[in-house]
Amino acid sequence: MPASHTQPALLPEVGEVGLLSDDVVTATDLVKQYRRMERRAVDGISFEISQGETIGLLGPNGAGKTTLIKMICGVTAPTSGRLELFGVDPVRQPVAAKTSIGAMHQVGPFDLMLSALDNLKIAARFRGLRWREVRPWALELVEHLGITPALTRLCFQLSGGQRQRFQLVRALLTIPRLLVLDEPSAGLDVGGRRHVERFVTWLRDEHGVTVLWTSHHIDELERNCQRVMVIDQGRVMRFAKPRELVEEFGTRHMMVTVEDPATSGIVVAWAEAAGLVVKAEDAEVRIEGAQVQDVLPGLSGHCQEHGVAISGVSTATDSLEEVFLRMTENKE
Numbered sequence: 119m120p121a122s123h124t125q126p127a128l129l130p131e132v133g134e135v136g137l138l139s140d141d142v143v144t145a146t147d148l149v150k151q152y153r154r155m156e157r158r159a160v161d162g163i164s165f166e167i168s169q170g171e172t173i174g175l176l177g178p179n180g181a182g183k184t185t186l187i188k189m190i191c192g193v194t195a196p197t198s199g200r201l202e203l204f205g206v207d208p209v210r211q212p213v214a215a216k217t218s219i220g221a222m223h224q225v226g227p228f229d230l231m232l233s234a235l236d237n238l239k240i241a242a243r244f245r246g247l248r249w250r251e252v253r254p255w256a257l258e259l260v261e262h263l264g265i266t267p268a269l270t271r272l273c274f275q276l277s278g279g280q281r282q283r284f285q286l287v288r289a290l291l292t293i294p295r296l297l298v299l300d301e302p303s304a305g306l307d308v309g310g311r312r313h314v315e316r317f318v319t320w321l322r323d324e325h326g327v328t329v330l331w332t333s334h335h336i337d338e339l340e341r342n343c344q345r346v347m348v349i350d351q352g353r354v355m356r357f358a359k360p361r362e363l364v365e366e367f368g369t370r371h372m373m374v375t376v377e378d379p380a381t382s383g384i385v386v387a388w389a390e391a392a393g394l395v396v397k398a399e400d401a402e403v404r405i406e407g408a409q410v411q412d413v414l415p416g417l418s419g420h421c422q423e424h425g426v427a428i429s430g431v432s433t434a435t436d437s438l439e440e441v442f443l444r445m446t447e448n449k450e
């Protein structure tokens with residue numbers, strides 16, 4: 119969090135222009151059909167996002183995440199359906215989108231031949247902000263993200279991670295009502311990812327910022343999002359809390375490790391005969407099932423009878439990543 123932990127006094131009021139609703143985004147039967155693309159990129163999506171929520175957007179490559187974000191930002195128009203951002207159409211009233219959204223896109227619009235500082239000044243002007251007014255806050259952010267020494271360097275001289283952090287500063291020249299993060303951790307190391315996560319949490323908790331967050335790091339969404347929308351081939355498969363997705367699509371599993379990998383087949387044969395889903399790799403056997411721990415006494419007895427030494431047993435529930443893979447596999 120920035121050192122002051124407060125929104126600087128000079129920070130301009132944001133998100134005031136003609137905004138009629140507390141619902142952040144409302145989409146009804148939203149469709150995007152690109153020319154020269156056979157299927158629809160977004161295919162009849164309906165959902166609502168409320169003030170203060172952190173929403174994860176999850177889907178395989180080409181699922182339609184970026185297209186959906188572009189429509190929310192008013193950058194591209196829906197082919198049909200209805201989309202409202204704070205109660206207004208972001209394409210017809212682009213000022214509303216421009217003043218209420220802070221967006222960090224996958225491909226940043228930085229001019230590589232200008233310094234990061236000049237790029238930030240240009241971004242401020244583009245958004246109708248006076249640089250001298252947002253400067254203290256922007257520089258505080260730059261300091262907080264550890265990129266002050268890179269401020270006056272040309273953008274092409276920056277590392278991917280430094281550029282990514284400047285993209286975040288650019289999205290946050292004012293504190294937006296909706297922060298859109300399209301792959302914010304691309305190019306960041308583990309420390310950088312956690313830094314960004316903490317900062318976004320602070321924005322949500324201290325300033326009530328609503329966040330729409332896409333990532334291929336599913337653990338990141340699991341940690342930070344209240345609800346996750348799983349989309350595939352332009353359609354919403356589920357829009358639910360991470361825990362609900364895991365409960366609905368995940369399974370409990372037990373990992374049994376045998377001392378001698380050659381004996382794992384005995385465990386596999388027993389589990390299969392008991393009607394359980396089982397996978398083995400070397401000395402590790404994974405047995406799936408809702409009440410999987412209940413089979414342990416029977417399995418132990420069988421192993422003792424057949425001279426199989428078990429060196430470890432653990433049970434766990436699938437992670438959101440495992441659930442996501444199960445939901446989207448075989449959909450090509």
Ligand SMILES: Nc1ncnc2c1ncn2[C@@H]1O[C@H](COP(=O)(O)OP(=O)(O)OP(=O)(O)O)[C@@H](O)[C@H]1O
Pocket residue numbers: 152153154155159177178179180181182183184185186
């Ligand atoms: N301007 C465009 N013209 C034609 N087709 C497009 C255009 N933009 C995207 N597409 C296609 O629309 C589909 C959805 O693309 P989109 O970029 O929204 O997916 P995504 O979920 O963001 O993917 P990724 O995770 O790879 O970034 C893809 O098949 C893509 O090729």
